[in-house]
Amino acid sequence: MHRVSDAPEPLAVEQARRMRSYLIQMGIRVVCIALAAAVPSWPLRWVCIAAAVVLPYTAVLIANAGRDRRTTGPVTLDPRALPAAPHDDAAPGGTADGTTPPPTTEDR
Secondary structure, eight states, rough: OOOOOGGGHHHHHHHHHHHHHHHHHHHHHHHHHHHHHHHOHHHHHHHHHHHHHHHHHHHHHHOOOOOOOOOOOOOOOGGGOOOOOOOOOOOOTTTSSSOOOOOOTTTT
C-alpha cells in the first residue's frame, strides 16, 4: 500500500535544496579564508585554515547525499497478494504432490 506522504520530493526541489546547502558552506569557506588572512592571532588563524580545508569535503558529501537517504517504514504484506499454499490432498501412503512412492522391498 502506498501513501501520498511516501512520495519523494520532486527532483528539481531536491537539487535546489542541495545546491543551496553547498553554496552556503562554500560561502562560509570564503569567509574562513578571508579571516585567516586578516586575523593576527595564530591560533585563530589555524582554526580558520582548518575550516577552509575541511569544508569542501563535507559540502560535497552533504550535497551528494541525495535520494540515497530515503527512510522506509515497516514492510507490510497484503495476505490476498500471496500465492495460495498447496493443499495436502495426498492419498494415504502417497506423497504431498499426489503421486505414490516407488515400492520398497517390504511392499513386494
